[in-house]
Amino acid sequence: MNSVVCIAQVPDTEARIKIADGRRIDETGLKFIVSPYDEFALEEAIRVKEAKGGDVTVVSFGPDRVQQALRECLARGATKALHIKGESGSADALGIAKTLAAAIRSVPHDLLFFGKQGVGTDNSLVGPMVAELLGYPQLNVVTHLEVGEGKITAHREIEGAEEILEASMPAVITAQKGLNEPRYASLKGIMAAKKITIETKTLPDLGLQESDIHHQRVTVVALELPPEKSGGRKIDGGEPATAAKEILKYIREEAKAL
Amino acid sequence: MAGVVVFAEVKDGRLKKASREALSIGRKLAQTAGGDLVAFGVDRAAAEEAGRYGAKRLYVAPLTAYTTGPFTTALKQLVDQVKPSIVLLAGTSNGRDLAPRLAARLNVGVASDVDRLEWTGGKLRARRPVYSGKAFATVEVSSTPAMATTRPNAFTAEEAGGETAEVVQIAGPASDDKVKLIETKTAEAEELTIAEADIIVSGGRGLKEATNFSLIRDLAHAIGGAVGASRATVDAGWIDHQHQVGQTGRVVSPNLYIAAGVSGAIQHLAGMSSSKHIVAINKDPEAPIFRVADLGVVGDLFQIIPALTEAVKKAKAH
Numbered sequence: 001m002n003s004v005v006c007i008a009q010v011p012d013t014e015a016r017i018k019i020a021d022g023r024r025i026d027e028t029g030l031k032f033i034v035s036p037y038d039e040f041a042l043e044e045a046i047r048v049k050e051a052k053g054g055d056v057t058v059v060s061f062g063p064d065r066v067q068q069a070l071r072e073c074l075a076r077g078a079t080k081a082l083h084i085k086g087e088s089g090s091a092d093a094l095g096i097a098k099t100l101a102a103a104i105r106s107v108p109h110d111l112l113f114f115g116k117q118g119v120g121t122d123n124s125l126v127g128p129m130v131a132e133l134l135g136y137p138q139l140n141v142v143t144h145l146e147v148g149e150g151k152i153t154a155h156r157e158i159e160g161a162e163e164i165l166e167a168s169m170p171a172v173i174t175a176q177k178g179l180n181e182p183r184y185a186s187l188k189g190i191m192a193a194k195k196i197t198i199e200t201k202t203l204p205d206l207g208l209q210e211s212d213i214h215h216q217r218v219t220v221v222a223l224e225l226p227p228e229k230s231g232g233r234k235i236d237g238g239e240p241a242t243a244a245k246e247i248l249k250y251i252r253e254e255a256k257a258l
Numbered sequence: 259m260a261g262v263v264v265f266a267e268v269k270d271g272r273l274k275k276a277s278r279e280a281l282s283i284g285r286k287l288a289q290t291a292g293g294d295l296v297a298f299g300v301d302r303a304a305a306e307e308a309g310r311y312g313a314k315r316l317y318v319a320p321l322t323a324y325t326t327g328p329f330t331t332a333l334k335q336l337v338d339q340v341k342p343s344i345v346l347l348a349g350t351s352n353g354r355d356l357a358p359r360l361a362a363r364l365n366v367g368v369a370s371d372v373d374r375l376e377w378t379g380g381k382l383r384a385r386r387p388v389y390s391g392k393a394f395a396t397v398e399v400s401s402t403p404a405m406a407t408t409r410p411n412a413f414t415a416e417e418a419g420g421e422t423a424e425v426v427q428i429a430g431p432a433s434d435d436k437v438k439l440i441e442t443k444t445a446e447a448e449e450l451t452i453a454e455a456d457i458i459v460s461g462g463r464g465l466k467e468a469t470n471f472s473l474i475r476d477l478a479h480a481i482g483g484a485v486g487a488s489r490a491t492v493d494a495g496w497i498d499h500q501h502q503v504g505q506t507g508r509v510v511s512p513n514l515y516i517a518a519g520v521s522g523a524i525q526h527l528a529g530m531s532s533s534k535h536i537v538a539i540n541k542d543p544e545a546p547i548f549r550v551a552d553l554g555v556v557g558d559l560f561q562i563i564p565a566l567t568e569a570v571k572k573a574k575a576h
Contacts, residue, residue, distance in 0.1 A: 237557020
């Protein structure tokens with residue numbers, strides 16, 4: 001049972017965002033991490049490998065810094081890594097999906113794992129787009145997965161309910177928090193990861209035209225910070241009944257919510 | 259080549275609120291982009307309501323429960339036939355599942371989770387929160403059609419007073435043999451979800467233990483809101499992840515957000531600071547949550563929340 005995990009490298013969730021030229025974030029001094037939802041995707045693929053054998057290949061499209069993210073995934077238990085070099089920041093979700101789909105075609109796979117969204121760009125688009133491009137079923141926002149003989153069963157989170165879906169393989173799974181508890185890299189894993197060569201490819205290697213990937217369909221024309229909030233009134237809540245009355249007054253008169 | 263197609267989702271015989279919002283902004287877009295606003299759905303009973311929100315026609319596919327494959331095929335057929343300028347889907351679970359699949363099949367662009375939309379210079383311009391609300395990106399979708407998913411609560415649902423939409427039956431797609439829906443398990447007491455709620459009452463680590471979430475639930479219930487939670491409480495296993503507000507949870511923008519015992523980590527603030535009215539209750543006067551609160555109350559939530567719940571109940575009884 002071979003799995004591919006597509007990962008995105010994103011700014012640390014604790015980082016403050018600064019804007020560079022009105023269109024991009026300023027990467028100076030910014031710490032990057034593996035997108036948090038991708039960690040659940042990777043963990044699930046490693047568990048499948050531990051139960052059924054096979055490879056876990058991590059794939060990422062981006063500039064050279066993504067090698068660090070791939071290395072981290074290898075340390076946690078992925079067995080192979082593929083870096084597609086390019087400025088993923090100027091590609092829209094479909095451009096990224098086309099790149100990943102082209103790369104995945106040459107990697108043996110039964111299951112494709114993604115995070116349910118890349119934290120930062122917050123699109124929630126790439127996994128299902130890859131599923132469509134490859135003609136596979138998609139199981140989106142998955143909180144539980146069982147891999148059987150030739151088919152998988154997944155629990156999908158929807159508003160106020162949960163769906164249980166059965167799909168044939170190969171299939172695309174997008175991971176939601178709660179799917180598992182991701183492990184940390186062990187020292188042994190970190191040492192072993194150093195011996196693995198990260199394969200690199202370019203868009204032309206994959207038979208793709210730069211012009212179909214970059215600056216197409218959806219383009220960012222402006223990026224701005226939200227207006228700074230100054231904080232409003234602060235009151236002393238030492239007397240609970242009085243505080244409750246004040247809050248209720250605010251709710252009724254300003255929020256007009258009752 | 260004109261007009262706007264909106265995926266109209268129905269729940270319990272009514273259009274979902276998020277779909278009514280999508281229809282409302284869709285109607286405005288159709289006024290500038292030209293052409294009609296039309297709806298796509300699977301329930302002809304929605305025709306009257308869809309009409310009130312401005313849809314001229316409701317295209318009905320012979321499908322029942324949502325699964326990705328057949329819905330994609332049906333909506334693709336409709337788009338090929340109608341050739342709209344814009345396709346909108348509400349950012350519900352199903353809208354977010356269907357939009358990327360359809361966009362990839364049409365080879366077009368989609369802007370996700372947008373909170374502003376306009377048609378300008380022959381293109382769809384959208385604003386969307388990125389980095390979990392730490393920044394806003396304005397994007398231009400230049401493909402035909404241009405697609406977007408609308409963020410629940412970001413647009414106002416406004417009736418346009420139109421006639422019942424004309425129902426047009428469309429052909430049914432072949433069934434999907436790759437995915438089968440086995441079962442849908444509804445939560446026992448159906449709770450409002452934070453993504454769609456107008457009011458959210460959130461609890462943080464200040465609650466001290468899982469059972470104290472009952473204080474938050476009681477207030478949420480009294481006020482008619484959804485229960486939110488900070489990441490710390492979710493990671494501690496006090497409450498399910500579906501309630502988590504902020505990065506790795508949900509970015510929300512309700513009319514009223516009440517935070518009790520939430521200190522305000524940067525990820526949480528990013529996820530809720532675009533709420534229209536914010537009340538924070540925290541015993542630490544230096545808590546970062548007060549920086550975004552319109553009304554900050556420095557005090558003991560264990561006393562103030564029950565008092566507030568009682569006050570709300572009394573106010574509602576009158």
